[in-house]
Amino acid sequence: MDAINVLALHGYHGSAQILRRQLHPVAAALPATINLTYVDAPSLSRGDFGWWHEGFSGWERTRDWVIDLAARQHFHGVIGFSQGAALAGLLTAVQETAPDPGAEEAGRRLGFGFAVMIGGFTSDAPQHGQLFTRPLTTASLHVTGAADSIVPMRDSLRLADRFADPVVLRHGGGHVIPADREVVGRIVDFVSGQAASRLGASARSGGRGDA
Template identity: 35%
Template sequence: MTEARKLKILCIHGYRQNGKAFTEKTGSFRKIVKKYADLIYISAPHKVPPGNLGSAAWTTQPPGSSQTVGPDGAGVTEGKDSDERGWWFSREDDYFKSTDYSDISKGFDASLQMIINILENENSGGFDGIIGFSQGACLVSILCLIQQMEKKKWFKFAVLFSGFKSPSSNHNKYYTQKATIPSLHVFGDSDQIITADRCEELMSFFENPKSLRHPGGHFVPGSAPQKKVYIEFFEEMVQYCQNVQHS
């Protein structure tokens, strides 16, 4: 019996991260799914100005991480790489906060087009799935809905960590239907940056979404309680993608 090929998955980091930082932050998760998937990490095109905290990049990491205090008293893990990036800003002074209900989404169109170009490029494309964290998960949800709307075939499933519906009025046009691709939504009960109710709200824009709640905060969990769910989902996606490819 031929061994199934690995899934190719595009990974979209959160605000104030970059591809390298997100690779490091998802180390435990990567070890769990490496048998099933190759993860490709990219960085947002917009640099976050120094000292601009906005929405925290990461909180409540496992013991041993260096932490500082971010907005609203949230712990933010310090990274060695200071090249902090964002997919868009909710204020004109290049600042993003996930609770900014405004008509500003500065830089969003450029980021969206950058990712679409990667997805559609015959050399870099051919993705089976897409993963997003926080602001990246919000962007992934929009990509899922655009794909549904425009009948594209960019990817076949999505995994969203700490995802939320964009509060920008510019993005309301995307949230008019449900994405039908398989999706897994992972979120923490102790997440003070993106609360569980916002993640549940985002799930309502997907048909038959699967969810994984964990007791932690704003990070990608990768411990034993989550391992079983990840393995089940990725085994299912390997089979699903094979079936779609041969149909």
């Protein structure tokens, strides 16, 4: 393995193209060995790229769609913004704790070694209760804005609390992917560090890509 592939998940009513623009400062600063794969949500109605809708309608479809995508394209990590960050948290929980019979296979196919969640929130929906029975051990970075009026900081911190050892990065802005040098640098440092550990593990295993 000579590259790290990261799945990038946009926010509600966003798109792969929009997220590409939003993440450009981060993507431009990442090492060449790290590839971001931007995808559109499987639409539930024409032109609507929400990952799910009221009452988490469409969640199962999205979950299965991402699992199938991960079976075709191996991802080492995931980064999401807003609803995409919430999705990243749910998918991380699926790969660690999903109670259904296909959980082990789903976890193997997802295979996220780390997750970056920007302006994210957690789910209290009954159908997700069994996903959060214990702290998640996947390495995680949670980016949250003090002036975020859409996803308040307290909601992003509740998502961080789902993880055993979360890294929390606070900034003074709102519901945005920050472009200032300090915040971008810390996101890049986290992703680069996770990538380096996985590239090193692959090299030690003989380059099989099973890090």
